[in-house]
Each structure stands twice: as structure tokens, then as C-alpha cells.
Amino acid sequence: MCATCGCGEDEARVTLVDGADPPEHEHPHGHEHPHPHPGAVLDARTHTLELEVAVLARNDETAGRNRAWLTGRGITAVNLMSSPGAGKTTLLERTIRDLGRPVSVIEGDQETVFDAARIRAAGARAVQVNTGAGCHLDASMVERALAALRPEPGSLLVVENVGNLVCPALFDLGEARKVVVISVTEGDDKPLKYPHMFAAADLVVLNKTDLLPYVEFDPERLVRDARQVNPDVQVLPVSARTGANVQDWYDWLG
Ligand SMILES: Nc1nc2c(ncn2[C@@H]2O[C@H](COP(=O)(O)OP(=O)(O)OP(=O)(O)O)[C@@H](O)[C@H]2O)c(=O)[nH]1
Ligand SMILES: [Zn+2]
Ligand SMILES: [Zn+2]
Ligand SMILES: [Zn+2]
Numbered sequence: 001m002c003a004t005c006g007c008g009e010d011e012a013r014v015t016l017v018d019g020a021d022p023p024e025h026e027h028p029h030g031h032e033h034p035h036p037h038p039g040a041v042l043d044a045r046t047h048t049l050e051l052e053v054a055v056l057a058r059n060d061e062t063a064g065r066n067r068a069w070l071t072g073r074g075i076t077a078v079n080l081m082s083s084p085g086a087g088k089t090t091l092l093e094r095t096i097r098d099l100g101r102p103v104s105v106i107e108g109d110q111e112t113v114f115d116a117a118r119i120r121a122a123g124a125r126a127v128q129v130n131t132g133a134g135c136h137l138d139a140s141m142v143e144r145a146l147a148a149l150r151p152e153p154g155s156l157l158v159v160e161n162v163g164n165l166v167c168p169a170l171f172d173l174g175e176a177r178k179v180v181v182i183s184v185t186e187g188d189d190k191p192l193k194y195p196h197m198f199a200a201a202d203l204v205v206l207n208k209t210d211l212l213p214y215v216e217f218d219p220e221r222l223v224r225d226a227r228q229v230n231p232d233v234q235v236l237p238v239s240a241r242t243g244a245n246v247q248d249w250y251d252w253l254g
Contacts, residue, residue, distance in 0.1 A: 011132035012141050016148045017107075017116035018125055059171055062139035066146065066174025073153040078253070079173055081197060082181035083190075084163030087207040089115045091181065091240040091249070092158060093122040099250060104151040106159045108137040115160060125149060136168040137161050143174075156253060165194040183208040184217040191225035199229045203236065203252060210239040 070077050080088045089107075096103050096119065104125040107116040116128035127149040129141050142159060151157045159175060161168040169178075180201040182190055185208055191198040198204065204226050206219060223235045236252065238245045 011130075012134060012144075013128075013130040013132070014141070014144050014148050015113055015116065015128045015130070016126075017113050017120045017128055056170065059139045062143055063172035063174040066139055066142055067176075069146065070157065070174060070176075073151075075151055075153065075155055075157050076254070077157040077159060077173070077175040077177075079159045079161060079168075079175040079178045080181060081161045081165070081168045081178065081201075082163060082183075083165050083186055086163070086181045086183040086186065087240045088160050088163075088181050089118055091205065091207060091238070091246075092124075092160065093118060094240055094243060094246060095158075095250065095253070096122040096124040098246065099156070099253070102152055102155040104149055104155055104157050106137075106142060106145040106149060106157070108141070108160060108162045110134070110162065125151070131162055135162055135164045135166070136171055137173060138171045139173050165190065165197045169197040169200045177202040179203045179205060181205045181207050182222065184211050184215055184219075188218045188221045189225070191222065191229055195229040198226050198233070201226075201230060201233055203234050205249060206235055206237040207240055209237045209244060210242045 066077075080092070082088050092103075092105060096105075102124075105116070105119045105127075107113075107119060107126055107128045108131060109115055109128065110131050110133070112130070113128040116126040119126035127145045129137060129145050131137065131141070137159065159173055165180075178201050180197055180203070182204060184206065191204075204222075206222060209219075212219070219237060226233050226235055234252070236245065236248045238249055240246070
């Protein structure tokens with residue numbers, strides 16, 4: 001769970017969406033998560049901070065195992081993060097169709113297997129992780145998803161995180177690189193409002209540029225503010241809908 005916002009991992013469900021017969025796997029775990037209670041404010045704060053450190057330490061341990069597993073098989077893992085609806089799945093569908101190399105996908109959403117079904121229809125293997133009340137993926141969810149997905153050695157693995165610009169930035173999943181997708185309909189002020197996400201990113205993809213004529217969005221401000229929190233970060237403007245500039249994204253993926 002995420003101690004910052006109190007979301008839980010306990011009801012996370014992993015579903016392999018793979019052809020006509022998607023097997024359902026349940027991997028509940030029995031241990032209890034401590035949680036802070038309202039009461040003496042100072043005590044609660046100390047408690048929350050200790051809990052957060054413990055949660056993140058446990059997460060980082062699992063992320064290290066994921067990273068070793070992935071690199072041992074020559075699998076490049078990319079963690080795709082954004083607000084809900086920025087266009088992560090649309091960009092992935094196009095990427096799978098265009099890239100010409102095996103891609104497998106771990107889809108994170110609170111509910112439904114919609115996105116994994118879209119990825120599957122685009123021609124890639126996909127596993128859906130439903131986080132229930134949780135607002136981000138953590139390393140243990142990815143560990144379980146990898147066991148179901150079994151991505152092939154040398155492939156590209158993309159993790160589509162739960163749409164949320166806040167706590168996904170805190171959780172190392174064992175990925176090689178983190179990407180933030182921001183769309184022009186969200187406003188150009190996001191890097192300074194959600195600095196942790198932009199600071200953590202290896203790349204910012206600016207999506208829905210086909211809509212620039214219709215919205216107030218200053219791409220230069222986006223670049224300037226993203227670099228204020230992350231001085232060397234690269235910003236790639238694309239349209240997942242029309243395919244404009246997506247070649248730059250494919251080149252970056254390698
Ligand atoms: N005009 C335009 N629309 C886009 C573009 N990319 C995605 N969309 C639309 O934006 C909406 C959301 O796209 P998704 O790909 O589902 O977004 P997402 O980030 O995967 O959403 P969540 O998984 O819910 O967080 C859909 O209606 C897409 O068709 C784009 O480049 N241009
Ligand atoms: Zn949280
Ligand atoms: Zn999606
Ligand atoms: Zn969260």
C-alpha cells in the first residue's frame with residue numbers, strides 16, 4: 001500500500017489477457033498492513049513517516065529482484081505514467097503495430113480489463129493488474145504480473161501504470177526507464193504542479209499535439225517547466241492519434 005494516500009494493494013488482481021481463453025489468477029496474500037489512526041497528530045505523523053519508509057524499502061527490495069530478473073533475460077522495461085486519459089494505451093497500440101519487435105505489456109488500472117484487451121487486439125501479449133482502490137502499481141504487483149506474462153527474452157516490456165500523476169513516481173517497479181505522457185488538453189502547468197513525476201522521468205512524451213490548434217497550451221512553457229524540475233529531460237511532441245512524430249518515440253525506445 002501507499003502510506004502517502006492510504007490506498008491498498010490487498011485486492012490487486014492479475015489477469016492474463018491472452019487470446020480467447022484468459023485464465024484468471026488470484027494471488028491474495030495474508031499479511032496485515034499497519035495503518036495510522038487519527039489521534040495525537042504528531043504521533044500519527046511519525047507513524048505515517050515510519051510506515052512510508054518501511055513500505056518503500058520493501059518495495060525497493062522487490063523492485064531489485066524484478067530488475068535482476070528482467071536484465072538477466074535482456075528485457076528492457078519501460079514504465080509509462082500519466083494522468084488518466086493522456087493517451088498511454090493509444091500510443092502503445094500504435095507502437096505495437098509499428099515497432100516490428102516483440103512487445104509485452106503489463107496494464108495497470110483500478111478495474112476492468114479494457115486496456116489489456118486493446119493491447120491484445122493490437123497484437124501483443126498483455127496482463128492486466130487491477131488495483132482495486134489502489135492508485136499506482138508497486139513492485140510486488142509487477143512481480144506477480146511477470147510470473148503470469150512470462151515476457152520473452154530480448155523483448156520490450158511496457159508497464160502502463162494507473163492513470164495518476166502523483167504516487168506512481170514514488171514506486172520503483174524494477175524498470176529500466178520511466179516515461180511521463182502529458183497531453184495538450186491537460187494544461188501546460190503540470191510539471192510544476194506535479195514535480196515529483198517530472199523529476200523522476202527519463203522522457204516526457206507530449207501527446208495529442210493534433211489538438212494544439214484548438215486548446216490553449218504553450219509547448220515552450222511545458223519544456224521550460226519540465227527542465228526546471230529535471231534539467232536534462234527530453235520532451236518528445238507526438239500525436240498517438242495521427243502518428244505525427246511517433247518515429248522519435250520508436251527511436252528513443254531503441
Ligand atoms: N486527438 C487525440 N486524441 C487522443 C490521442 N491519443 C489518445 N487520444 C484519445 O484520448 C482518449 C484517452 O486515450 P487512452 O489511450 O485510453 O488514454 P490512457 O492514458 O491509456 O487512459 P487511462 O488508461 O484511462 O489512464 C481516447 O479517446 C483516445 O482516442 C491523440 O494523440 N490525439
Ligand atoms: Zn497512494
Ligand atoms: Zn490506458
Ligand atoms: Zn498510489
